[in-house]
Amino acid sequence: MQFADIPGLPETKAHLINAVKNNHLAHALLFHGPEGSANLTLSLALATYLYCQNPGETDSCGTCAACQRMAKLVMPDLNFAFPVIAKAKESDKGDDKDQKVDHLANWRKFALEQPYGNVHDYIYFNGFEKKQLNISVGAARQIIQTLSLVSFEGGYKIMMIWGAEFLNQQAANALLKILEEPQPKTIFILVTTQAEQLLTTILSRTQKVMVRGFSDQEIHDYLVEAGLADEQTAAQISMIADGNLREALRLVNQVEDQQVVWIRNWFRLCHGKQFKDIFALSDAFHKFDKEAQKSILQTGVNVLREIMLKNVEVESLLRTKGDDRQFINKISGNVLTEDHIPGLFELFNKAHYHLERNGNAKLIFTDLSMEIVLLMAKID
Numbered sequence: 523m524q525f526a527d528i529p530g531l532p533e534t535k536a537h538l539i540n541a542v543k544n545n546h547l548a549h550a551l552l553f554h555g556p557e558g559s560a561n562l563t564l565s566l567a568l569a570t571y572l573y574c575q576n577p578g579e580t581d582s583c584g585t586c587a588a589c590q591r592m593a594k595l596v597m598p599d600l601n602f603a604f605p606v607i608a609k610a611k612e613s614d615k616g617d618d619k620d621q622k623v624d625h626l627a628n629w630r631k632f633a634l635e636q637p638y639g640n641v642h643d644y645i646y647f648n649g650f651e652k653k654q655l656n657i658s659v660g661a662a663r664q665i666i667q668t669l670s671l672v673s674f675e676g677g678y679k680i681m682m683i684w685g686a687e688f689l690n691q692q693a694a695n696a697l698l699k700i701l702e703e704p705q706p707k708t709i710f711i712l713v714t715t716q717a718e719q720l721l722t723t724i725l726s727r728t729q730k731v732m733v734r735g736f737s738d739q740e741i742h743d744y745l746v747e748a749g750l751a752d753e754q755t756a757a758q759i760s761m762i763a764d765g766n767l768r769e770a771l772r773l774v775n776q777v778e779d780q781q782v783v784w785i786r787n788w789f790r791l792c793h794g795k796q797f798k799d800i801f802a803l804s805d806a807f808h809k810f811d812k813e814a815q816k817s818i819l820q821t822g823v824n825v826l827r828e829i830m831l832k833n834v835e836v837e838s839l840l841r842t843k844g845d846d847r848q849f850i851n852k853i854s855g856n857v858l859t860e861d862h863i864p865g866l867f868e869l870f871n872k873a874h875y876h877l878e879r880n881g882n883a884k885l886i887f888t889d890l891s892m893e894i895v896l897l898m899a900k901i902d
């Protein structure tokens with residue numbers, strides 16, 4: 523994670539970078555901001571900047587060995603603590619299984635895949651349903667132990683505590699001393715959306731980094747630049763998301779689902795050889811902006827992938843649900859068999875390629891539709 527990966531927030535980024543440059547970075551930082559804000563991403567970008575072997579004026583280099591390791595969150599001197607469920611009792615049948623779970627690997631995966639996710643996402647991600655999460659006194663002792671060892675690379679040792687509000691009282695008390703007087707070159711980074719739930723003794727020992735919610739414009743620009751939404755959709759989503767990037771990304775997925783409905787309709791028309799409606803759809807396609815057009819083709823490829831998986835009976839990998847799944851079940855093997863999917867992939871890629879090179883969207887879409895009609899007709 524680099525600063526450039528995070529939308530907007532120029533003032534907070536500059537503040538952090540200046541603190542590093544001027545050697546003013548406190549040894550215990552508390553990143554706190556509302557849900558869907560850049561609490562975690564900013565702290566990861568800061569850690570990357572601290573480890574970068576070739577840091578620039580405004581960001582880490584992104585290419586050195588340290589940056590590459592940070593991109594996977596596998597920096598030896600960067601340690602993580604996070605809430606987990608209380609250990610199962612010995613009598614619990616799930617005990618064995620629980621002990622084998624690699625919480626750190628899961629945590630890295632979650633942080634990389636859903637860096638704006640909240641605690642509920644985290645619980646869902648780990649399958650922790652209905653169990654009590656906490657950062658225990660045992661975990662706190664582990665933190666102290668880890669920090670008592672010398673650093674691997676001779677640089678900063680960082681302990682990042684995500685979900686710091688889950689530190690229970692005993693754990694928090696155990697950490698007070700080390701928070702106040704850590705070893706040299708040791709940095710604590712506490713990350714929370716619920717700073718008010720932290721003990722005042724912890725709060726008083728950390729320097730606060732207030733992370734504001736994103737502005738509508740920041741979310742809008744991020745969605746457009748990442749190719750996640752066209753201008754108009756991005757404007758609508760950023761307004762509804764109200765500064766919460768997690769919410770914005772969730773809404774983007776909903777829009778994707780609407781695109782699946784669009785693809786379903788399109789394939790049905792092709793199968794029914796309903797040319798008049800297909801041409802109307804080409805007109806509609808033409809009116810979308812280029813990003814949206816490319817995004818629809820991408821959704822088409824995703825649908826083809828689902829059909830392929832259904833055809834070769836790897837149903838455990840299918841992602842579609844409800845009506846979309848019914849559609850996949852119906853079309854697979856019947857209208858489109860596994861023999862036809864590779865050819866279709868190629869046609870979709872070709873269409874995508876021509877769109878990229880500013881081909882006429884209406885012609886591209888009509889051509890593609892005719893190819894699909896032909897293919898489906900052959901199978902009948």
Ligand SMILES: [Zn+2]
Nearest residue numbers: 574583586589
């Ligand atoms: Zn670097």
